[in-house]
Amino acid sequence: MKKDFYEILGISKNADAAEIKKAYRKSALKYHPDKNPGDKEAEENFKLAAEAYEVLSDPNKKAKYDQYGHQAFDGSGGFGGGHGGMNMDDIFSQFGDIFGGGFGGFGGGGGGPRRAKGSNLRIKVKLTLDEIANGVEKKVKVKRKVQAKGVTYKTCSTCNGQGQVMRVTNTILGRMQSASTCPTCGGSGQILDKKPSEADGQGMVVEDETVSIKIPAGVVDGMQLKVSNKGNDAPGNSIPGDLIVVIEEVEHEFLKREGENIHYDLYISFPEAVLGASKDIEAINGKVRIKLEEGIQSGKILRLKGKGIPSINGYGSGDLLVHVNVWTPKTLNKEQKQFFENALNDEHFVPSPEKSEKSFFEKVKDMFS
Ligand SMILES: [Zn+2]
Numbered sequence: 334m335k336k337d338f339y340e341i342l343g344i345s346k347n348a349d350a351a352e353i354k355k356a357y358r359k360s361a362l363k364y365h366p367d368k369n370p371g372d373k374e375a376e377e378n379f380k381l382a383a384e385a386y387e388v389l390s391d392p393n394k395k396a397k398y399d400q401y402g403h404q405a406f407d408g409s410g411g412f413g414g415g416h417g418g419m420n421m422d423d424i425f426s427q428f429g430d431i432f433g434g435g436f437g438g439f440g441g442g443g444g445g446p447r448r449a450k451g452s453n454l455r456i457k458v459k460l461t462l463d464e465i466a467n468g469v470e471k472k473v474k475v476k477r478k479v480q481a482k483g484v485t486y487k488t489c490s491t492c493n494g495q496g497q498v499m500r501v502t503n504t505i506l507g508r509m510q511s512a513s514t515c516p517t518c519g520g521s522g523q524i525l526d527k528k529p530s531e532a533d534g535q536g537m538v539v540e541d542e543t544v545s546i547k548i549p550a551g552v553v554d555g556m557q558l559k560v561s562n563k564g565n566d567a568p569g570n571s572i573p574g575d576l577i578v579v580i581e582e583v584e585h586e587f588l589k590r591e592g593e594n595i596h597y598d599l600y601i602s603f604p605e606a607v608l609g610a611s612k613d614i615e616a617i618n619g620k621v622r623i624k625l626e627e628g629i630q631s632g633k634i635l636r637l638k639g640k641g642i643p644s645i646n647g648y649g650s651g652d653l654l655v656h657v658n659v660w661t662p663k664t665l666n667k668e669q670k671q672f673f674e675n676a677l678n679d680e681h682f683v684p685s686p687e688k689s690e691k692s693f694f695e696k697v698k699d700m701f702s
Contacts, residue, residue: 348389357383360378448570454477456473464548467550467617474542491517498513499511557578558577564576586615598658623655625657640653641653
């Protein structure tokens, strides 16, 4: 009878992804072959934990396992029958995700040559408010350092490809041995062998590359997105750095962004305020028609739910807040002037704010809450 995957990792069936990962990390460290040399049982537990994690960390496999148990992976396809399903190389290749690299396989214990990583590149991408609201795919040209065609590298003879050299020093406590990065190869364990003439001293050339960047909706000015492995490459057995994309928001002509909300200043005429009106206003993705009731007051804020910027986490959108401003005429003709002079003592024109109408300060308070 095969042991239950949840039991192997010591977690409940309700464990979430973070708990599963944490439990696996714990088991893997406990049963790691480096810590238990020659211990067959530890090795078996190590493999079982890896197998359990492989299934439970994958939402599809987990769902199958939750429904059908081990049967889900027996026989045809899937995971293979017994727990010989994974070999040690598979297990260690998983570790990059779990331990964030720097976790060696057998015997290594973190020693050996490290794969050099190229430097990061940074670019700015300008986005309009519409692009930010909808998400956008941008193609950008970057100049990347890459290994020239035909370049070859060979094992560094100073460190024999280990990337490290041992230094022996005599101290009062006796001879001390310490490892330090190889000065010849800089720790990569490799040095330049042959290179084409156009390449630099490390065998690198600069190339133009067009990189496509998917920018999710809701990004914020100054935010940095990472495109893995699209930075500069490094010589020898290496991995490229990353491309860091810095978001720059282009100011909109009419709309002011404040987090996920958008503000719009609407100016209406005095007659429109008195009689009511229908107005087209600028919004994300085009115009929106709003109705103003008759007798609308200056300073009123109309909230259009969900017409703001989507949240970067994908949970809903902000609102569009329309600030109503009544435009007072600055010049009048004779009759108009006469009309308003008569109105001065007219009860219809005397301000009488109702208790239910919120003051400007209360509105502002609401807006930010
Ligand atoms: Zn070296």
